[in-house]
Amino acid sequence: MDFTDQRLSYEKGVLDQQSIPASPFELLKGWISDATEQQVQEPYAMSLATCGADNKPSVRIVLMREITETGVVFYTNYESAKGQDIAENPNAEVLFFWHELERQIRISGSIAKIDADKSAMYFQKRPHDSQVGAWVSQPQSGEVVNREVMEQTFDQLQTDYPENTQVPTPEFWGGYEITINEIEFWQGRANRMHDRIVYTRSTDSDNGRNNVASWNTKRLLP
Numbered sequence: 519m520d521f522t523d524q525r526l527s528y529e530k531g532v533l534d535q536q537s538i539p540a541s542p543f544e545l546l547k548g549w550i551s552d553a554t555e556q557q558v559q560e561p562y563a564m565s566l567a568t569c570g571a572d573n574k575p576s577v578r579i580v581l582m583r584e585i586t587e588t589g590v591v592f593y594t595n596y597e598s599a600k601g602q603d604i605a606e607n608p609n610a611e612v613l614f615f616w617h618e619l620e621r622q623i624r625i626s627g628s629i630a631k632i633d634a635d636k637s638a639m640y641f642q643k644r645p646h647d648s649q650v651g652a653w654v655s656q657p658q659s660g661e662v663v664n665r666e667v668m669e670q671t672f673d674q675l676q677t678d679y680p681e682n683t684q685v686p687t688p689e690f691w692g693g694y695e696i697t698i699n700e701i702e703f704w705q706g707r708a709n710r711m712h713d714r715i716v717y718t719r720s721t722d723s724d725n726g727r728n729n730v731a732s733w734n735t736k737r738l739l740p
Contacts, residue, residue: 593694627698646685
């Protein structure tokens with residue numbers, strides 16, 4: 519298959535460095551809201567890239583579930599391949615891409631588990647069948663003989679924890695937060711003259727009492 523003649527001209531938006539907010543979180547929330555209003559399917563879906571001690575990068579889609587004051591949160595199985603990577607190398611990147619808006623956001627930073635109580639609160643908000651499914655995926659990415667084995671385990675767990683009963687939160691499951699150190703906003707433009715604005719975190723001491731984050735910005739060549 520040859521796609522060398524397939525191309526689009528991106529002409530839906532502009533990213534002006536002179537009018538961007540001082541903090542990237544305002545712009546991040548604004549772009550997420552724009553994607554939601556434009557009915558982009560799962561605008562909170564992001565590609566998560568990790569790399570463990572073997573130096574082999576891995577990427578997969580996860581769902582962002584919260585924007586905090588310092589980063590973004592997602593939930594997964596701690597014993598998954600991504601969890602192993604994170605345990606060995608607590609640096610990661612995520613990428614949002616919304617084709618409908620001709621925009622992408624690239625986030626890089628350090629990653630760590632969130633508070634267990636917060637993970638449990640979110641787990642109990644999930645649909646009952648999704649809670650059961652989390653127990654089936656143990657160990658996540660582990661080999662299984664066939665789908666029937668998965669379905670039998672799911673059915674047994676449905677019997678053990680019928681609808682309207684509380685499914686316990688697995689100890690091997692919970693949230694991670696990526697604390698943002700750098701975030702790039704990319705707006706497609708005509709003739710591949712794309713707008714790329716990068717925020718980089720700097721930490722200033724507030725009389726030695728608090729670490730207050732500030733942000734430097736720069737424009738990158740497309």
